[in-house]
Amino acid sequence: MSATVVDKTQEEGLHEPHPKKNYLTADHTIKSWLLTVDHKRIAVLYLISTTFFFFLGSIAAAFIRAELTNPMGTLLTSETYNKMFSAHGIIMVFFFLVAVIPGVLGNFLLPIMVGARDLAFPRLNLLSWYVFMAGGTCFVIALMMGGVDAGWTFYTPLSSLYSNTPITLALVGVFFAGFASIFTGLNFIATVHKMRAPGMTWFRMPLFVWGQYATGVIMILGTPVIAITLLMVAIERMFKIGIFSPELGGDPVLFQHLFWFYSHPAVYIMLLPGMAVISELMACFSRRPVFGYKFVAFSSIGIAALSFLVWGHHMFVSSQSVLQGIVFSLISFLVAVPSAIKVFNWALTMWKGSVHFTTPMIYALGFLGLFVVGGLTGLYLAAIDTDVHLTGTYFVVAHFHYVMVGGTIMAFLGGLHFWWPKMFGRMYSEFWGKLSAIIVFVGFNFTFFPQFILGYLGMPRRYHYYYFAPEWQVYHVLSSAGSTVLGIGFLMPAFYLTASLINGKRAGRNPWGAKGLEWEHADSPPVTLNFDKPVVVTGPVYDYDAEKDSEMIRAGQRLVDMVKGEEEK
Amino acid sequence: MSSHESTHPDAPVVYEQFEDIGQQQETYVLGMWSFLVNETMFFAPLFFVYGLYTWKHHADFYLAHALLDWRIGGINTFILLMSSFAVALSVHYAQKGRTRAQLNCLWFTIACAAAFIWIKLQFEWIPKISHGVFPNPEFIQNYPHYAMEHGVPAADPYKARLYYSLYFAITGLHALHVAIGIIVFLALIYLIKKKSSLITDYIPTEMVGLYWHFVDLVWIFLYPLFYLMPRP
Ligand code: HEM
Ligand SMILES: [Cu+2]
Numbered sequence: 001m002s003a004t005v006v007d008k009t010q011e012e013g014l015h016e017p018h019p020k021k022n023y024l025t026a027d028h029t030i031k032s033w034l035l036t037v038d039h040k041r042i043a044v045l046y047l048i049s050t051t052f053f054f055f056l057g058s059i060a061a062a063f064i065r066a067e068l069t070n071p072m073g074t075l076l077t078s079e080t081y082n083k084m085f086s087a088h089g090i091i092m093v094f095f096f097l098v099a100v101i102p103g104v105l106g107n108f109l110l111p112i113m114v115g116a117r118d119l120a121f122p123r124l125n126l127l128s129w130y131v132f133m134a135g136g137t138c139f140v141i142a143l144m145m146g147g148v149d150a151g152w153t154f155y156t157p158l159s160s161l162y163s164n165t166p167i168t169l170a171l172v173g174v175f176f177a178g179f180a181s182i183f184t185g186l187n188f189i190a191t192v193h194k195m196r197a198p199g200m201t202w203f204r205m206p207l208f209v210w211g212q213y214a215t216g217v218i219m220i221l222g223t224p225v226i227a228i229t230l231l232m233v234a235i236e237r238m239f240k241i242g243i244f245s246p247e248l249g250g251d252p253v254l255f256q257h258l259f260w261f262y263s264h265p266a267v268y269i270m271l272l273p274g275m276a277v278i279s280e281l282m283a284c285f286s287r288r289p290v291f292g293y294k295f296v297a298f299s300s301i302g303i304a305a306l307s308f309l310v311w312g313h314h315m316f317v318s319s320q321s322v323l324q325g326i327v328f329s330l331i332s333f334l335v336a337v338p339s340a341i342k343v344f345n346w347a348l349t350m351w352k353g354s355v356h357f358t359t360p361m362i363y364a365l366g367f368l369g370l371f372v373v374g375g376l377t378g379l380y381l382a383a384i385d386t387d388v389h390l391t392g393t394y395f396v397v398a399h400f401h402y403v404m405v406g407g408t409i410m411a412f413l414g415g416l417h418f419w420w421p422k423m424f425g426r427m428y429s430e431f432w433g434k435l436s437a438i439i440v441f442v443g444f445n446f447t448f449f450p451q452f453i454l455g456y457l458g459m460p461r462r463y464h465y466y467y468f469a470p471e472w473q474v475y476h477v478l479s480s481a482g483s484t485v486l487g488i489g490f491l492m493p494a495f496y497l498t499a500s501l502i503n504g505k506r507a508g509r510n511p512w513g514a515k516g517l518e519w520e521h522a523d524s525p526p527v528t529l530n531f532d533k534p535v536v537v538t539g540p541v542y543d544y545d546a547e548k549d550s551e552m553i554r555a556g557q558r559l560v561d562m563v564k565g566e567e568e569k
Numbered sequence: 570m571s572s573h574e575s576t577h578p579d580a581p582v583v584y585e586q587f588e589d590i591g592q593q594q595e596t597y598v599l600g601m602w603s604f605l606v607n608e609t610m611f612f613a614p615l616f617f618v619y620g621l622y623t624w625k626h627h628a629d630f631y632l633a634h635a636l637l638d639w640r641i642g643g644i645n646t647f648i649l650l651m652s653s654f655a656v657a658l659s660v661h662y663a664q665k666g667r668t669r670a671q672l673n674c675l676w677f678t679i680a681c682a683a684a685f686i687w688i689k690l691q692f693e694w695i696p697k698i699s700h701g702v703f704p705n706p707e708f709i710q711n712y713p714h715y716a717m718e719h720g721v722p723a724a725d726p727y728k729a730r731l732y733y734s735l736y737f738a739i740t741g742l743h744a745l746h747v748a749i750g751i752i753v754f755l756a757l758i759y760l761i762k763k764k765s766s767l768i769t770d771y772i773p774t775e776m777v778g779l780y781w782h783f784v785d786l787v788w789i790f791l792y793p794l795f796y797l798m799p800r801p
Contacts, residue, residue, distance in 0.1 A: 060615040070660050111586075119587035120596045220603055222609035232618070232738070237703035241734035242727065243618060249727050254621065258614050343656070529585060 037122035046103035057091035065480040073465030081464035082149035089152030099274035115535035120190035130182035135176025156244035185219025186389035199537035211276020214300035226262035260311035274411030285361035286353025286436025289542035299338035332382035361435030363414030370406025395455025427506030432496040440489035446482025581769035629728035642796040652681030665773035
């Protein structure tokens with residue numbers, strides 16, 4: 001986006017003898033990190049903690065995949081296996097996916113992108129991180145007490161009556177994590193409404209901001225519902241009252257309704273921020289404004305609204321009436337419309353753009369491929385007659401991994417690679433970056449595509465043996481082998497990104513030649529209050545010019561050819 | 570308005586993330602409203618669950634509800650309404666800069682809130698809890714005795730237990746909000762008296778006031794739903 005105040009001295013700030021202080025160098029004490037109210041530092045805190053939880057969740061996944069290489073399921077006992085997939089699901093959903101993009105990229109970029117000096121409520125933002133860590137600590141303690149076995153869905157009455165594991169502590173942990181996300185959502189909403197710089201109209205906001213905003217709305221409308229529902233489970237567990245347990249006169253389907261009332265929107269808490277990142281990447285590396293900007297912006301809001309009306313598609317076989325099933329099924333098909341709008345608009349952005357295959361863009365393209373598969377298989381699950389066969393099988397497992405890992409994590413990694421130079425002022429190795437993006441994509445498909453076939457053949461989810469159908473072993477082994485590749489792909493960035501902090505090239509303000517306040521008006525890394533001068537926005541968003549860009553590349557190429565020609569003569 | 574009452578002759582503090590005081594005030598109020606939306610969704614499932622089970626076990630819930638005294642609930646309703654009025658006044662005085670009047674209103678609100686909790690404990694929770702009529706394994710035995718003592722026909726004890734579980738959960742969560750309100754009011758008074766830089770305009774009072782009206786509103790729904798149940 002173009003802006004009138006282009007400050008030349010800032011561009012040259014890089015070469016000053018006394019380097020300007022930025023948010024990282026402003027203060028070095030531990031206390032200055034733990035008590036910071038700077039949204040950028042809080043983003044870094046979130047980056048460190050979500051990475052830790054991702055690592056923890058991955059270890060559990062490794063055990064699951066190891067167990068399933070053998071039809072007899074001899075590595076782990078049934079109880080341990082249940083605890084493994086519960087730990088995996090709970091950590092990945094509540095302590096990683098929900099928090100990662102809003103907590104890291106959203107916190108870091110949202111204020112800068114709207115031209116504000118910080119989020120609206122900086123102290124609330126810090127509180128959010130502490131509450132998140134408190135929740136994480138509760139869950140880690142629950143793990144150390146032996147782990148919980150009720151799955152990430154905490155279905156009653158197992159969770160409320162029968163399970164002998166520290167469920168209550170785990171519920172408290174998730175409750176806290178929920179409030180962390182509510183605080184983040186509140187901050188985003190207030191910031192977007194009230195903190196935009198002069199000239200930053202709603203339709204000049206980057207689509208990243210629209211996506212985070214829609215996410216914030218879901219967070220404050222949906223998360224309190226799961227919070228209180230899990231509290232009810234905890235109460236039922238402690239006092240043995242019958243809200244959800246049929247033995248005590250309660251209704252387990254009621255729990256499912258309340259749970260999915262949040263948890264379907266929650267899948268969009270996980271995905272919308274990812275889509276938000278992808279819009280930025282597509283624009284920058286196609287050198288074109290995002291095609292159909294308003295459609296993409298409103299599709300985020302549309303997804304947020306519709307996502308509250310489809311929860312019943314998780315419950316087609318749970319005694320809800322046929323009419324309910326049909327209504328939920330039809331509305332679920334509707335959700336595909338705004339999602340498809342986004343995909344088509346991204347595709348059209350690349351069309352006639354000049355696409356640059358950088359590391360972030362390769363991640364973004366990977367996102368596109370995987371999300372399309374995930375979304376389309378969602379339609380099989382949203383159709384009642386196919387879902388009756390596929391529900392509770394590996395088909396569902398494959399579906400949601402394609403959307404949540406293929407969607408959210410690819411987008412997160414793409415975004416992290418895109419804004420890494422901005423966040424830390426250093427370039428990483430493009431070679432390793434591209435390699436990791438490709439390895440993740442290939443590994444991912446090897447891991448999860450076989451699971452579609454397994455699910456179609458009938459492999460039930462959450463089983464740790466399949467001696468009744470040993471012919472499935474080949475798919476399971478393929479999947480486990482793929483997950484090893486995937487794991488390597490995920491580990492690589494940890495190394496080369498860390499290395500870049502030490503020996504990476506200095507990035508300069510705008511290494512990608514990107515548009516946007518964060519690139520054009522803020523240093524890399526930005527100063528503590530983001531900008532040296534107040535920002536005034538005068539131009540449209542995504543002020544890229546593909547024609548000019550490719551023209552310049554071609555001109556440059558002609559020049560090189562000419563010089564070469566001269567030399568050869 | 571006399572000038573010596575005005576707490577802050579200086580201009581209000583604008584935090585570094587804001588451009589001017591207007592933006593800061595609007596942002597805080599918007600933030601508070603968003604929080605109340607969140608709070609609404611926090612209470613909503615409880616009301617939904619209660620509504621569902623009332624619809625399903627209306628007759629038993631009706632019998633169980635006979636042990637609640639609508640007069641005590643009514644007094645508490647009145648007390649909360651008074652407190653809301655006092656909070657509204659205190660915001661008004663805060664805007665006018667009449668600090669002493671503002672503080673008096675806040676003290677009155679705290680008194681109301683404390684009275685609410687005291688009445689709730691003294692006449693409702695403690696008698697029931699001391700007779701074992703609260704969610705616990707012996708409820709099933711205790712409840713019929715307690716009902717007999719009070720001369721009301723007993724409901725199916727299992728349904729009654731559900732009723733009282735929801736009663737304690739919802740009124741408990743509400744009372745927790747009242748207690749948090751008291752703490753926040755006390756903190757507000759303390760900061761105002763200390764002339765803290767955290768409170769340089771009426772916005773903190775307004776925000777706490779909004780919260781308090783919400784707590785009040787929850788009770789306005791809670792009271793008829795629990796105490797004034799229609800005959801099945
Ligand atoms: C095109 C849009 C989508 C449709 C129509 C759709 C449809 C469905 C349906 C019908 C189910 C239930 C299957 C069953 O239990 O039998 C399901 C499961 C699931 N979906 Fe989607 N989905 C869509 C997109 C997404 C997205 C974007 C995400 C996450 C980012 C997601 C995450 C999940 C998860 C986590 C589950 C499994 C929950 C569980 O049982 O543990 N879905 N999806
Ligand atoms: Cu769903």
